[in-house]
Amino acid sequence: MADDAWAQAADSQESSQLTEKLKDVKLDPEKKTPEAAAGGSGDGDDKAAAGTASGAEANGEKPADTDEKAPSPEEVSFLRKVLRERLVQNKNEVEIMQKDPNSPLYSVKSFEELNLPPDLLMGVYHMGFNAPSKIQETALPMLLADDKTNMIAQSQSGTGKTAAFVLTMLSRIDTKKPYPQALCLAPTMEQNLGRSCQMLLFSATYDDPVMAFAQVVVPDPVIIRLRREEESLDNIKQYYVSCENREAKFRALSNIYGVVSIGQCMIFCHTRKTAAWLAEKMKGDGHAVALLTGELMVEQRVAVINRFRDGKEKVLITTNLCARGIDIEQVTLVVNFDIPVDQYGQPDCENYLHRIGRTGRFGKNGLAINMVDGPRSMSQLSKIQDHFGKKIAKLDTEDAEAIETAVGEQE
Numbered sequence: 001m002a003d004d005a006w007a008q009a010a011d012s013q014e015s016s017q018l019t020e021k022l023k024d025v026k027l028d029p030e031k032k033t034p035e036a037a038a039g040g041s042g043d044g045d046d047k048a049a050a051g052t053a054s055g056a057e058a059n060g061e062k063p064a065d066t067d068e069k070a071p072s073p074e075e076v077s078f079l080r081k082v083l084r085e086r087l088v089q090n091k092n093e094v095e096i097m098q099k100d101p102n103s104p105l106y107s108v109k110s111f112e113e114l115n116l117p118p119d120l121l122m123g124v125y126h127m128g129f130n131a132p133s134k135i136q137e138t139a140l141p142m143l144l145a146d147d148k149t150n151m152i153a154q155s156q157s158g159t160g161k162t163a164a165f166v167l168t169m170l171s172r173i174d175t176k177k178p179y180p181q182a183l184c185l186a187p188t189m190e191q192n193l194g195r196s197c198q199m200l201l202f203s204a205t206y207d208d209p210v211m212a213f214a215q216v217v218v219p220d221p222v223i224i225r226l227r228r229e230e231e232s233l234d235n236i237k238q239y240y241v242s243c244e245n246r247e248a249k250f251r252a253l254s255n256i257y258g259v260v261s262i263g264q265c266m267i268f269c270h271t272r273k274t275a276a277w278l279a280e281k282m283k284g285d286g287h288a289v290a291l292l293t294g295e296l297m298v299e300q301r302v303a304v305i306n307r308f309r310d311g312k313e314k315v316l317i318t319t320n321l322c323a324r325g326i327d328i329e330q331v332t333l334v335v336n337f338d339i340p341v342d343q344y345g346q347p348d349c350e351n352y353l354h355r356i357g358r359t360g361r362f363g364k365n366g367l368a369i370n371m372v373d374g375p376r377s378m379s380q381l382s383k384i385q386d387h388f389g390k391k392i393a394k395l396d397t398e399d400a401e402a403i404e405t406a407v408g409e410q411e
């Protein structure tokens with residue numbers, strides 16, 4: 001349980017909501033997966049589907065040396081629902097990327113060729129989707145076929161995984177039957193979830209234990225995986241800024257804002273204390289800043305996200321709580337004010353990828369700036385760079401031209 005009044009109230013509110021929602025669900029306590037038995041669970045960004053089960057934020061985040069309580073799976077799951085509540089219409093010019101075979105948006109097919117039922121096809125066009133992305137084009141023909149293929153699929157952040165499994169779910173539903181026919185579950189450890197049931201698991205990242213777990217849970221799946229070097233997106237340019245301390249990081253950020261105009265920006269801090277400190281500093285500089293950390297009650301979190309989504313604040317300062325799932329097209333800049341690390345102080349590559357994936361949605365250009373403040377964080381960032389094999393270039397924030405060039409590239 002959380003250790004302050006707000007957080008306790010949020011915990012109890014969420015737990016009573018969940019209890020109410022789950023009261024009719026019967027779970028078989030004997031059916032524990034190896035991970036569940038070990039007290040572990042799946043990757044937070046997994047979107048599982050049984051008949052279609054979705055969205056297992058099972059781990060939460062446990063950063064080292066942090067005063068931020070790791071959110072419970074229920075908290076993260078609830079927040080995820082809020083984040084996905086309103087889909088943002090995507091008006092990007094993505095046609096060019098959709099013709100580039102190296103792009104995750106590449107597609108040779110049209111939605112008509114995917115055999116979607118007519119009403120779903122209408123819905124897709126209503127959303128403003130002209131052509132499927134690579135994951136949609138690859139997965140949907142298999143998923144919509146009569147034999148109900150199970151699938152474990154990986155595709156980069158913001159490339160349309162949600163539509164892939166939601167369209168599958170919707171295509172399985174007969175609206176004349178007055179009972180639930182598709183189920184989105186979190187966490188993924190509940191096993192079926194009946195042989196006739198189709199199980200789908202979608203994520204931008206799979207580390208080895210999660211993939212092993214997924215293969216225990218999903219019988220006989222088709223597996224779609226990315227190569228390591230494909231996991232991070234080329235349309236998100238990555239930079240780092242070398243600073244001496246927290247104050248210097250703030251000055252570097254001010255310099256960036258002083259030189260160029262930024263659309264919307266998400267800034268990730270390691271602790272809620274740093275986040276609150278930074279929010280005050282930025283407000284002092286005249287920025288409209290939203291702060292979203294774990295002590296907020298659920299309604300407050302929803303309000304903060306909705307205000308940010310509506311553009312009332314241009315800057316959202318947060319912790320790992322918001323690293324995954326949020327889909328706001330206008331976010332052009334992600335700042336890692338602190339490099340993401342796990343509970344052992346090791347670089348957290350998965351959270352890094354999810355954090356920077358909040359920009360560069362569905363082919364849009366994005367910019368990720370990492371603030372390092374000494375050899376330790378520099379070494380952590382180097383390991384992240386080596387892991388993904390993508391260059392993280394140095395940015396001199398005292399050099400206005402360099403800032404203009406970096407930001408200009410993503411406009």
Ligand SMILES: Nc1ncnc2c1ncn2[C@@H]1O[C@H](COP(=O)(O)OP(=O)(O)OP(=O)(O)O)[C@@H](O)[C@H]1O
Pocket residue numbers: 045087088089090128129130131132133136155156157158159160161162163203204324325326327357361362
């Ligand atoms: N075929 C399409 N054409 C245009 N826009 C699309 C298409 N498919 C999805 N989108 C839009 O792209 C955005 C990103 O999609 P989505 O949130 O499903 O990505 P994701 O792969 O689940 O990302 P993440 O791993 O970060 O959660 C959304 O705004 C969605 O509405």
